Amino acid sequence: MPRTIHLTVNGHKHELAVEDNLTLASLLRHHLGLTGTKTGCEEGHCGSCTVLVNGSPLYSCLLLATAVDGQAITTIEGLAVDGKLHPLQQAFLDEEALQCGYCSPGIILNAKALLDKNPHPTEDEIRYSLSGNLCRCGLYQRIVRAVTNAAHSMAAKGAR
Amino acid sequence: MRQDIFELAGKLGRNEPFDPEDMNSWLLIGADNRVSVFSGKVEIGQGGRTALAQIVAEEMESPFDSIDVYMGITGLVPFDRGTHGSWTIRMMRPALQKAAASVRETLLLMAAERWNLPPEQLQARDGAISVRGDPTRKIAYGELSQGKPLPKKLxxxxxTKPVEQYRLIGRNVPRVDLPAKVTGKALYAADMKLPGMLHGKMLRPPSLGAKPGQADFSAARRQPGVIAAIQDGDYIGVVAETEEQAEAALEHIKVSYKEPEYNISTEQIWDYLKANSGEGLVIKESGSPQHGFHLAEKILKATYKAAYLCHAVIEREAAIADVTGDGAKIWITTSVPFGVRSDVALVLCMPEAKVQVAPTEIGGGFGRKNVGDAAIDAARLSRAAGRPVQVVWSREEDFTWGPYRSAAFVEVQGGIAKNGALTAWEYHVYSGPHVGGARARYGMPPDVKRERAEGHGPRADSGISRAVLPLYNIPNQITVAHASPSPLRTTSLRSLGAPMNCFAQECLIDELAEAAGMDPVQFRLSNLTDKDTGLRGVIEAATRKACWKPGKGPTGQGRGFACSLDSDSWIAEVVEVEVDRATGKVRVKRVVAAQDSGLVINPDGVHSQMESGIVMGCSATLNEGIQFKNGHILNASYLDYPIFTMMDAPTIELVIVPNPHMPAQGAGEPAFVPIPAAIANAIYDAVGARVRELPITPAKVLAAMPHHPS
Known part of the structure; x- marks a missing residue:
């Protein structure tokens, strides 16, 4: 039996009838068309499906939609404001910290959660925080640099 | 939405076949002055789209942002074998440079005719032909072309433009594909949705090679949402309204399997490869190896092994097929759209001209996308359902049923004279195929002609013998490649057999250097001739950047060196490791690499590819190896096949050795190649453990440590 849940996704309120076994990842991708959230493994190992739930980075493939009833979700589509890229997105472009881009949405969201909590992380803190997000193109060094640079530009602008 | 992508060829008036000698096959200038570039290569994350635009804009004298690059869409672009082997730039630059120069010169002649002026008085600048000394008198390219193919006037x-005048080539032009990837707008195959689209799932056999009997679909067809369930030879699949419904219906298919006898697992693969290979193909023989070993003061002999490797790209195999009475349309994550076209045509018994294939955004390849498995799945299921069908493999399916890089086994011996000069070398590599054959093993009817052309079967293909020849001046040598069938399905994986060959060669070279009492880098340099300037250049650049100096003996911290020639690029790498003596755990701290790829189109693109290859190489060397037993893959998840994470990745420092007058060479794979050897050499330097089997696990390090009880 479908259950009705209420979600705020990227600032928009949704009332949705969902099956008990529907994951948050499937809900976002298939019901709301937010395919920026990727699913590399659907078993909680690769991190590509990372979204923010009330600001915390979580693997959306492991979460049931019914378990996040009433919560606020941020996906990669919700980061840019009025067409202006988030400093992290801009830093990933400036450093070219991606190749195929499949892991990037999850990594950028995880990095946002890190910077929101810890605006000036060390390299070790960045590596530790992002170690649950696999990048097979292997651009980890660039990702560290992009997150570091974004932290600086966010601090300079007082932005979050 | 890219579903209308196949209408482009009609809109642009393009018809196959495309003569590669004709500039109009590659380029079309719209009346609006936009330049369309047509290439059979695909953007797979390597930055090809941007680099090809740089090449065309440079040679045509068009603004960079006026270039649109169409990649890999069959019917629209010239035929291409695939985006692999570090060939995007190596192959496309000569073709596009020539086409773009022809276009520029033709436009110049057209303007000269129009103005009745000698062409020498005209110049091509910024997307227009103008009169020298009178910049107000100019005509845009598009006004001359009127959006039509150009006449043959040359x-x-x-x-072609002299290298010294380049303004775009050699610059870090920002990648054009990245903005859509950081905003989530980029559409990969699993992200696309067509009207009326269904979802397909395949019933996988209980073990590799198991053959199904006749399946009973009566219960499965009654499940909610199920539209069709089919068997086509060994292939069994279900189509339903949703992916979850298709998955659930699989459990209701009744079928029994005949499982083959298995007597091979991870540990026996080396014996298998040796026992099942022929006498081999002599790649090179010079002087007299027998005499050379006779002359040697010292002879060292060793065997080296490497496990099967999985690409483990984060994007899973995925495709959409829309098969109707008129033909088939395929959207797929692939590096071989033309190969997919012929595969689908074969499976559907349809002429190739009726099959259209468009690559979607591609979430990593490294060879994994050299097969079009999901297209075959989706095409069969769409034909049965009469509607578009999307197929997305699970992660476990991707690890289990996708192809791997073959395991390999090397026997090598080398001899040195008293002064450290190499006198003799004998090298035998045994391996399953890297090139071709993978398609035939995904329920495809055999295409004997193509398989033969691609080198399938027990012969030494170009992958096994890649980078197989010793780099050094050795008067007496023989190198033989022995091809074996592979018990597991294989295809190419970034640099194919090259890292294995480099591992064996460059580890033995280190061992010979030690036997000669020489520093390993000095030993290498002293065994080069004056003509080996390319290799010498990268060795000196890498060791200078890394401040290489002879080691002080086992300290737990080690440095290793290795070099190679791959994809026509010279590459040398210095690796620093830290080895925990108690656990055998190895951490790669720093990698310094120097590469000479000739002319560099986009330096940051080359850096990015080098970093990528280095990290993948480190991961493969220390962490990766497919384990199998009794027809089962034992480590079919990222948890059990743990690729490098951000915590594992080393600090990387790079040098591009400038060589702009050499043609542009391959840059996607070379940096992977020396990594296994350099890490193994560094581990030996750190703790005196010589590990000759990949992956180099902590247990193997401990077992190889001097004075270890085992």
């Missing part, structure tokens, strides 16, 4: 090959 009588000989066009003059």
């Amino acid at each position: 009588t000989g090959p066009p003059a």
